[in-house]
Amino acid sequence: MKLVVNGVEHALDLDPRTTLLDALREHLHLTGAKKGCDHGQCGACTVLLDGRRVNSCLVLAISQQDAQVTTIEGLNHPVQEAFQEHDGFQCGYCTPGQICSAVGMLDEVGKGWPSRVTEGDDVELTGAEIRERMSGNLCRCGAYANMVPAIAEAATR
Numbered sequence: 001m002k003l004v005v006n007g008v009e010h011a012l013d014l015d016p017r018t019t020l021l022d023a024l025r026e027h028l029h030l031t032g033a034k035k036g037c038d039h040g041q042c043g044a045c046t047v048l049l050d051g052r053r054v055n056s057c058l059v060l061a062i063s064q065q066d067a068q069v070t071t072i073e074g075l076n077h078p079v080q081e082a083f084q085e086h087d088g089f090q091c092g093y094c095t096p097g098q099i100c101s102a103v104g105m106l107d108e109v110g111k112g113w114p115s116r117v118t119e120g121d122d123v124e125l126t127g128a129e130i131r132e133r134m135s136g137n138l139c140r141c142g143a144y145a146n147m148v149p150a151i152a153e154a155a156t157r
């Protein structure tokens with residue numbers, strides 16, 4: 001099978017049951033995306049598929065042969081700088097997933113997609129919106145307080 005990751009096409013010989021996360025980490029040695037829970041509950045494995053955020057532990061690699069996969073290694077986005085400047089991480093284990101998720105989330109906001117806390121027709125990127133939209137990404141270090149301003153500021157860059 002093939003997998004296009006960060007703009008590079010790879011030919012892989014994989015068991016069809018291999019998840020996208022395992023294909024990235026174990027076969028392509030891209031270890032930015034982390035395996036936290038392996039059950040779709042922590043967001044540590046978040047990557048972008050054609051620009052949309054997904055939990056790569058819940059996706060079969062073989063089903064994504066036509067997609068552009070972007071991992072933290074291939075990302076170049078203001079959210080990364082903002083996380084550094086605002087100290088949006090401690091141990092950094094959740095950080096690649098947080099950043100990929102924030103990039104996907106800002107794109108969703110840009111398209112005007114509402115969340116559970118959106119009021120009215122226009123999406124305003126309030127702290128509540130950021131927290132709600134990032135709620136699938138857990139951080140055991142509790143770096144959330146600095147992630148929220150980092151994401152808010154990145155949205156203005």
Ligand code: FES
Nearest residue numbers: 036037038043057
């Ligand atoms: S490792 Fe995929 S959501 Fe936790």
Ligand code: FES
Nearest residue numbers: 090092139140141
């Ligand atoms: S910075 Fe340690 S888990 Fe988030």
